[in-house]
Amino acid sequence: MTRSFIALLLIAVLLALVPFMMDDFFINLCSQILCYALFAVSLNLIVGYGGMTSLGHAAYFGIAAYAVTWLHTVAGWDHLTSAIGAVGVATGTAAVFGVLALRASGLSFLMITLALGQIVWGVAYRWVALTQGDNGMRFPQRPAPFGIDINGAMSFYYFSLIVFAVSVYVIWRVVNSPFGASLRGARDQPRRMRMLGHDVWMIRWAAFVMSGFWAAVAGLLFVYYQKFVSPYAVSLQQSAEVLLMTILGGASTLTGPMVGAIIVTLVKNVASTYVERWNALLGLIFVLAVVFMPTGLVPGFRRLISRKKPAAAPADETATPPAAAPERAS
Amino acid sequence: MQFWLIQTLNSIAFGGLLFLLSSGFSLIFGLMRMPNLAHGAFFMLGAYFGATFMNWGANFWIAALLSGLAVGVLGVILERGLLRKLAGNAQGQVLVTLGVSFIIADVCLMVWTGDPVPVPAPQWARPPMFLMGYAFPTYRLVVLVIAVIAAVLLYLLMERTRLGAMIRAGVDDMEMARGVGIRVSLLFMMVFMLGAALAGLGGTIGGPIMQAYPGLDADMLPLALVVVILGGVGSLMGAFVGSFAVGFIYNFGTALFPDFAYVILFLPMVAVLVLMPEGLFAGSRQ
Numbered sequence: 152m153t154r155s156f157i158a159l160l161l162i163a164v165l166l167a168l169v170p171f172m173m174d175d176f177f178i179n180l181c182s183q184i185l186c187y188a189l190f191a192v193s194l195n196l197i198v199g200y201g202g203m204t205s206l207g208h209a210a211y212f213g214i215a216a217y218a219v220t221w222l223h224t225v226a227g228w229d230h231l232t233s234a235i236g237a238v239g240v241a242t243g244t245a246a247v248f249g250v251l252a253l254r255a256s257g258l259s260f261l262m263i264t265l266a267l268g269q270i271v272w273g274v275a276y277r278w279v280a281l282t283q284g285d286n287g288m289r290f291p292q293r294p295a296p297f298g299i300d301i302n303g304a305m306s307f308y309y310f311s312l313i314v315f316a317v318s319v320y321v322i323w324r325v326v327n328s329p330f331g332a333s334l335r336g337a338r339d340q341p342r343r344m345r346m347l348g349h350d351v352w353m354i355r356w357a358a359f360v361m362s363g364f365w366a367a368v369a370g371l372l373f374v375y376y377q378k379f380v381s382p383y384a385v386s387l388q389q390s391a392e393v394l395l396m397t398i399l400g401g402a403s404t405l406t407g408p409m410v411g412a413i414i415v416t417l418v419k420n421v422a423s424t425y426v427e428r429w430n431a432l433l434g435l436i437f438v439l440a441v442v443f444m445p446t447g448l449v450p451g452f453r454r455l456i457s458r459k460k461p462a463a464a465p466a467d468e469t470a471t472p473p474a475a476a477p478e479r480a481s
Numbered sequence: 482m483q484f485w486l487i488q489t490l491n492s493i494a495f496g497g498l499l500f501l502l503s504s505g506f507s508l509i510f511g512l513m514r515m516p517n518l519a520h521g522a523f524f525m526l527g528a529y530f531g532a533t534f535m536n537w538g539a540n541f542w543i544a545a546l547l548s549g550l551a552v553g554v555l556g557v558i559l560e561r562g563l564l565r566k567l568a569g570n571a572q573g574q575v576l577v578t579l580g581v582s583f584i585i586a587d588v589c590l591m592v593w594t595g596d597p598v599p600v601p602a603p604q605w606a607r608p609p610m611f612l613m614g615y616a617f618p619t620y621r622l623v624v625l626v627i628a629v630i631a632a633v634l635l636y637l638l639m640e641r642t643r644l645g646a647m648i649r650a651g652v653d654d655m656e657m658a659r660g661v662g663i664r665v666s667l668l669f670m671m672v673f674m675l676g677a678a679l680a681g682l683g684g685t686i687g688g689p690i691m692q693a694y695p696g697l698d699a700d701m702l703p704l705a706l707v708v709v710i711l712g713g714v715g716s717l718m719g720a721f722v723g724s725f726a727v728g729f730i731y732n733f734g735t736a737l738f739p740d741f742a743y744v745i746l747f748l749p750m751v752a753v754l755v756l757m758p759e760g761l762f763a764g765s766r767q
Contacts, residue, residue, distance in 0.1 A: 204575075206579070251755070254754045254755070257571075258571055261572075261575060262516050262709075266706045266707060269747075273747075277742070387699060430584075430586060434581060434583030437577070438577050438581065441576045442577070445570065
């Protein structure tokens with residue numbers, strides 16, 4: 152408890168100090184990482200804790216981004232109402248898609264989420280009157296929460312950090328709540344859970360909807376950051392990217408998807424300065440991650456540490472990497 | 482009248498094309514229990530290969546067979562080299578096929594650039610045919626004939642040969658098939674090769690209608706998914722009926738409501754999911 156608490160405090164201080172150590176380019180990169188980390192954590196709710204691998208998660212992310220842009224620029228709503236409306240639309244879509252996708256389980260679930268995600272992509276790409284198709288939509292101006300201007304790199308970073316911290320805290324509470332326990336139960340032993348009187352379908356559906364909700368919040372961060380949304384935000388590549396983050400870092404841990412988001416976003420940004428497109432690299436990392444690290448980085452490291460621990464001196468505590476997992480604190 | 486006739490013919494031809502794509506997808510899914518997400522990329526590769534072979538002077542049919550063969554070999558490499566290592570980890574296999582499809586798509590973009598590459602139809606099939614006073618695009622009829630021949634051959638393979646019986650046994654009950662001495666791992670390789678080769682062949686055959694362009698893979702893969710969701714996994718008959726159903730819906734959707742074609746395409750899928758989650762032609766497998 153105390154050890155992971157110290158680690159958490161350390162990370163928090165580190166995150167808060169980021170803007171003082173870097174220039175605008177890296178601060179923006181960190182804002183981007185926070186957005187994708189929240190997106191990956193939201194997906195992890197169903198992939199890691201629920202055992203349901205979705206390949207259409209960009210749908211809720213992108214719908215929120217499109218909806219907030221449309222509501223704000225076309226319908227003329229103010230920032231707060233359009234943000235709430237957008238999250239509502241995306242979560243509602245998740246609720247409907249969840250009903251359809253949860254008709255199946257396992258790989259059929261994956262296939263259906265992929266197909267549903269492609270519907271959303273089709274609308275974004277082809278329904279030009281609504282979404283301006285391939286040209287995408289501009290989001291003119293970032294909001295000013297409580298009158299604070301967040302147009303600068305630094306202030307936007309803090310805005311993202313606060314949203315991220317609050318969201319992850321809530322998700323952490325959910326994961327460690329009785330609901331989180333029943334979700335893991337539904338993943339591991341659905342028949343026993345049914346015998347115990349739990350409505351497994353309802354548990355899964357609720358997790359699916361929650362996951363869509365947080366993806367929508369990440370989608371808002373995304374469009375505020377980019378001030379632009381195009382069909383890429385709802386594409387299969389985007390869904391695959393976030394799934395890669397989740398799996399690479401280690402699904403079913405809270406920190407894993409964040410580590411995955413950091414790595415993937417960094418690789419993407421570094422790669423894009425050298426190569427024009429990064430899809431082949433994305434594919435390659437995907438293949439390597441699945442073949443060589445099936446459980447992901449964070450659980451792998453944790454196993455490494457716990458194997459070393461008996462041999463290492465107990466005073467070695469400060470040397471532990473900051474991968475300490477808050478969810479094990481309970 | 483002309484509009485409806487032509488669109489009907491287009492739909493049937495497109496359905497035939499989809500059958501070439503999705504029959505292999507369905508068989509692989511049925512036997513190996515995994516959707517091969519590289520199937521759209523195989524199709525696209527087939528189209529590019531066909532165009533290239535014809536550039537090198539091969540005639541249309543040789544080019545189609547060669548690209549089917551080439552993509553089939555690629556399928557074997559993928560199955561032997563990667564999927565085999567992940568036996569028992571179906572989710573890992575799916576993700577690997579997705580990764581491979583991204584790699585293929587990017588390599589295609591590098592080799593053939595972003596501009597669409599036209600795939601010429603055979604010389605004699607280019608002028609339209611006149612039947613009862615209406616002009617019909619000849620090549621669409623050719624596609625239909627090829628698809629029907631492929632369907633008949635596949636049917637004979639599955640129902641009348643020893644190999645087909647073994648594949649059916651594997652689809653129905655893999656444990657039992659292993660138990661009676663069928664080398665299931667060998668079957669995997671052959672079915673994967675067959676499926677990939679069909680997709681590659683389909684790519685070249687579909688080339689004159691669709692052209693080869695970046696993004697063709699992402700356009701075709703969801704269609705194969707919908708066909709299999711409609712027709713049920715591992716069922717040749719289901720793939721056949723599903724392909725033509727999707728061909729009609731997609732074609733008429735595109736012609737009548739261009740903005741919503743893609744959405745309309747998925748409506749029957751949604752309906753089937755709600756009413757019959759196992760698909761219209763779910764086999765004996767539960």
